[in-house]
Amino acid sequence: MSPEPRVPPPAPAPPAAESAPQGSAGRQGGDVIHDIGYRNYDGPRLGRGYARRSLYVQSLRGCYGLGRSAKSKVLPMILLAVVCLPAAMMVAITVQGHLRQQPLGYNNYVIQLQPVIGVFVAAAAPQAVSLDLRFRVVPLYFSRPIEHSDYVSAKFAALFTALFVFTSLPLAILYLGALLAKLEFADQTGDFALGLACSALFSLLHAGIALALAALTPRRGFGVAAIIAALTVPYVLISALQGIAASQGVGSAPGWIGLGSAGTLIDGIQAAFLGGHSNFPGGQDPTTGQASVYVLVVAVLVAGAYALLLRRYRKAGL
Amino acid sequence: MIATENLTKRFPRVTALDRLTVDITPGVTGLVGANGAGKSTLIKILLGLSPATEGGATVLGMDVSTAGSAVRERVGYMPEHDCLPPDVSATEFVVHMARMAGLPATAARERTADTLRHVGLYEERYRPMGGYSTGMKQRVKLAQALVHDPRLVLLDEPTNGLDPVGRDEMLSLIRRVHTDFGISVLVTSHLLGELERTCDHVVVIDGGTLLRSSATADFTRGTPSLAVEVTDSDTHPDGAAALRSALAERGLTVRDDTAADGARAPGAGRSVLVDAANADTADAAGNDTDDEAVYDAVRDAVLDLGLGLVRMEQRRQRIADVFQHGTAQPGAGAGNGPQYGHGSAHAPQPAVHATQPQKGDGGDVA
Numbered sequence: 255m256s257p258e259p260r261v262p263p264p265a266p267a268p269p270a271a272e273s274a275p276q277g278s279a280g281r282q283g284g285d286v287i288h289d290i291g292y293r294n295y296d297g298p299r300l301g302r303g304y305a306r307r308s309l310y311v312q313s314l315r316g317c318y319g320l321g322r323s324a325k326s327k328v329l330p331m332i333l334l335a336v337v338c339l340p341a342a343m344m345v346a347i348t349v350q351g352h353l354r355q356q357p358l359g360y361n362n363y364v365i366q367l368q369p370v371i372g373v374f375v376a377a378a379a380p381q382a383v384s385l386d387l388r389f390r391v392v393p394l395y396f397s398r399p400i401e402h403s404d405y406v407s408a409k410f411a412a413l414f415t416a417l418f419v420f421t422s423l424p425l426a427i428l429y430l431g432a433l434l435a436k437l438e439f440a441d442q443t444g445d446f447a448l449g450l451a452c453s454a455l456f457s458l459l460h461a462g463i464a465l466a467l468a469a470l471t472p473r474r475g476f477g478v479a480a481i482i483a484a485l486t487v488p489y490v491l492i493s494a495l496q497g498i499a500a501s502q503g504v505g506s507a508p509g510w511i512g513l514g515s516a517g518t519l520i521d522g523i524q525a526a527f528l529g530g531h532s533n534f535p536g537g538q539d540p541t542t543g544q545a546s547v548y549v550l551v552v553a554v555l556v557a558g559a560y561a562l563l564l565r566r567y568r569k570a571g572l
Numbered sequence: 573m574i575a576t577e578n579l580t581k582r583f584p585r586v587t588a589l590d591r592l593t594v595d596i597t598p599g600v601t602g603l604v605g606a607n608g609a610g611k612s613t614l615i616k617i618l619l620g621l622s623p624a625t626e627g628g629a630t631v632l633g634m635d636v637s638t639a640g641s642a643v644r645e646r647v648g649y650m651p652e653h654d655c656l657p658p659d660v661s662a663t664e665f666v667v668h669m670a671r672m673a674g675l676p677a678t679a680a681r682e683r684t685a686d687t688l689r690h691v692g693l694y695e696e697r698y699r700p701m702g703g704y705s706t707g708m709k710q711r712v713k714l715a716q717a718l719v720h721d722p723r724l725v726l727l728d729e730p731t732n733g734l735d736p737v738g739r740d741e742m743l744s745l746i747r748r749v750h751t752d753f754g755i756s757v758l759v760t761s762h763l764l765g766e767l768e769r770t771c772d773h774v775v776v777i778d779g780g781t782l783l784r785s786s787a788t789a790d791f792t793r794g795t796p797s798l799a800v801e802v803t804d805s806d807t808h809p810d811g812a813a814a815l816r817s818a819l820a821e822r823g824l825t826v827r828d829d830t831a832a833d834g835a836r837a838p839g840a841g842r843s844v845l846v847d848a849a850n851a852d853t854a855d856a857a858g859n860d861t862d863d864e865a866v867y868d869a870v871r872d873a874v875l876d877l878g879l880g881l882v883r884m885e886q887r888r889q890r891i892a893d894v895f896q897h898g899t900a901q902p903g904a905g906a907g908n909g910p911q912y913g914h915g916s917a918h919a920p921q922p923a924v925h926a927t928q929p930q931k932g933d934g935g936d937v938a
Contacts, residue, residue, distance in 0.1 A: 292690060292752050292753040292754070295675070295679065297676065299645055301645065305673065321660070321664060322660060326659060386657075391656075391657060393651055393655065394651065394655050397619055397644060397647075398673050399641045399672075
């Protein structure tokens with residue numbers, strides 16, 4: 255990972271370096287070790303914005319285990335393969351079977367693979383923030399030009415990007431497959447775009463929830479457990495309630511109940527506004543009015559998570 | 573480098589800094605104080621991370637309350653606690669911290685290789701830091717504080733957790749940071765003995781107030797003295813007393829040993845302290861000749877009395893002594909003052925080791 259030349263420590267410097275003004279050590283005796291001395295840095299200092307971008311890039315890479323030990327790469331890469339595999343299979347089926355339509359729409363792909371995405375975000379969010387807390391790197395960051403808000407925005411953006419890449423990569427595979435199978439180009443492109451919007455919204459909400467939870471604890475295990483619980487328990491519960499409501503024939507109830515979990519929120523919004531169909535039990539899409547409330551709730555959740563993070567790090571000094 | 577003006581920081585319960593006005597010049601400056609004396613609070617404020625309740629501070633000529641980001645770009649900080657993720661190599665970590673300080677990617681890598689070499693980390697820098705010894709970790713922590721070539725580094729307890737050898741290496745490294753790298757250093761410690769050897773200037777704070785700020789030389793200046801220990805003989809059952817009077821006759825200033833050691837150690841009555849720069853012969857310039865005259869006088873006196881000379885050593889006053897007898901304030905309270913015990917154990921007089929344990933008793937300066 256380190257591209258710098260592996261120079262052996264007492265670098266035999268060219269004779270010119272011997273006259274370096276600060277050449278300090280190793281002048282004594284016959285076998286002189288030339289120390290090239292301390293060199294000052296006169297180059298550019300790119301400041302706060304650059305530092306924030308560096309943190310963003312480093313955190314984004316960290317979500318996939320890049321730049322860390324081989325062990326840290328295993329889980330994210332396996333999950334990435336798992337989330338893409340069904341897409342590849344669907345492409346194969348569509349192309350081989352000369353289907354006129356993909357077995358699963360773009361939006362529904364994201365909703366259906368929620369468990370896998372949930373595991374990924376549960377692993378990535380603590381990786382992004384809990385480790386900094388646990389190993390106390392946070393104070394070091396704040397001794398650099400960035401401000402506390404920069405740390406939050408860089409981490410949030412990094413996790414969002416990681417999730418977006420994670421969710422939109424299989425969609426891209428589906429889209430390429432659709433083009434390969436010579437499905438209707440305009441339709442597919444439109445649906446793909448809506449699918450990306452769906453995955454962006456999904457990523458935004460889940461990144462917010464996961465990061466806010468992970469920042470509460472320096473223990474990675476707790477973070478992982480808390481995030482998985484926060485994402486799956488309400489989803490299962492709400493789906494069950496929706497099922498009961500639907501079987502009782504209470505018309506608008508499943509739509510309102512859907513407000514209760516992150517998964518159903520995204521499902522409802524994509525069904526109402528992004529051209530998909532909800533996976534609600536009973537197959538009923540929320541009404542436009544209900545879906546508008548969904549959007550509002552998502553906005554409040556994301557903003558709330560961000561505010562919590564800002565609050566969490568405002569006090570985290572040295 | 574650093575100037576504070578009536579700097580006050582109050583928390584709901586405690587006042588961490590109380591109207592602290594201090595001016596720190598380029599060089600190596602030691603910041604001494606017990607735990608809770610306000611060292612960390614001061615560093616936080618100097619980095620622009622915590623607003624002062626009253627007063628203000630400038631670092632490198634910049635106001636910390638308005639230009640915090642610019643200050644941190646040119647200041648390095650080495651925290652007291654562990655701050656290294658174990659699954660990352662030193663190179664990767666320091667490169668990242670260099671970029672966090674605003675260095676472009678190529679420069680960050682070059683400076684990282686340079687800096688790690690300067691702090692004495694070689695091939696092991698490619699290994700994950702989880703397997704490093706405490707000494708190596710401290711070096712990485714120092715490297716990340718220096719990698720962006722700051723004009724000033726703030727080192728918080730850099731010798732914490734090191735064994736005596738590691739401590740010595742770290743101290744000489746800190747000295748080099750100033751002499752070879754040209755970077756000014758503010759180093760905190762609760763061990764006076766360390767700072768005495770490393771620093772040009774020492775600032776002592778206690779309970780958030782300035783106790784003393786002066787050059788290290790001022791602390792240790794004063795009359796160098798000569799400790800003489802003699803045996804007893806049949807004619808002189810108390811050899812030390814006999815020598816004391818004999819030396820006094822020769823016009824030398826003889827002092828009670830306890831005055832310098834702070835406590836009467838076993839056998840302290842056997843040794844005699846003589847002012848090496850004697851009033852009769854002292855003048856501003858040639859201290860060496862004075863010393864020699866005193867040595868000669870002591871030698872002659874011992875010889876005349878027919879005693880055996882056990883040891884004769886030069887003893888300089890240490891910073892700790894100054895606190896013991898000079899500036900210690902009665903209000904400082906038990907266990908609240910700087911702790912001397914450890915520090916003076918490293919002072920360059922092995923012969924006085926026996927007296928050290930008493931000295932640090934409870935850290936009570938009052």
